[in-house]
């Protein structure tokens with residue numbers, strides 16, 4: 532996604548930035564990386580830049596069980612990973628399980644449930 536391209540989640544109402552533990556975020560789509568871009572992001576983060584928050588999709592299903600997915604932001608993710616950051620700044624966007632299934636198809640952990648509905 533380029534900076535000029537608005538996210539499909541723009542307008543979902545999430546304004547707050549959370550420091551989300553990287554260990555709880557699932558990244559189901561393999562990253563294709565431009566190494567120079569990752570290095571530039573690492574430099575920016577180390578120099579204190581306020582990076583654009585990642586968009587993290589948050590599914591609470593069944594109630595009390597929380598799942599967090601990051602589908603994009605692979606360069607920022609890799610930069611924070613290489614810097615061994617325990618957390619990443621993110622907007623949490625609450626979505627139903629069917630949104631994850633929409634993106635991941637049969638790889639979605641909610642696929643079977645969504646197919647039964």
Ligand SMILES: Nc1ncnc2c1ncn2[C@@H]1O[C@H](COP(=O)(O)OP(=O)(O)OP(=O)(O)O)[C@@H](O)[C@H]1O
Nearest residue numbers: 532533534575580581582583603604605606607608
């Ligand atoms: N030095 C910086 N300081 C703050 N924000 C930055 C800086 N450089 C880039 N950004 C922002 O970080 C985001 C990077 O998005 P970009 O699409 O380029 O990479 P990504 O989302 O991490 O990876 P990808 O889109 O490939 O999955 C953009 O919103 C951009 O405006």
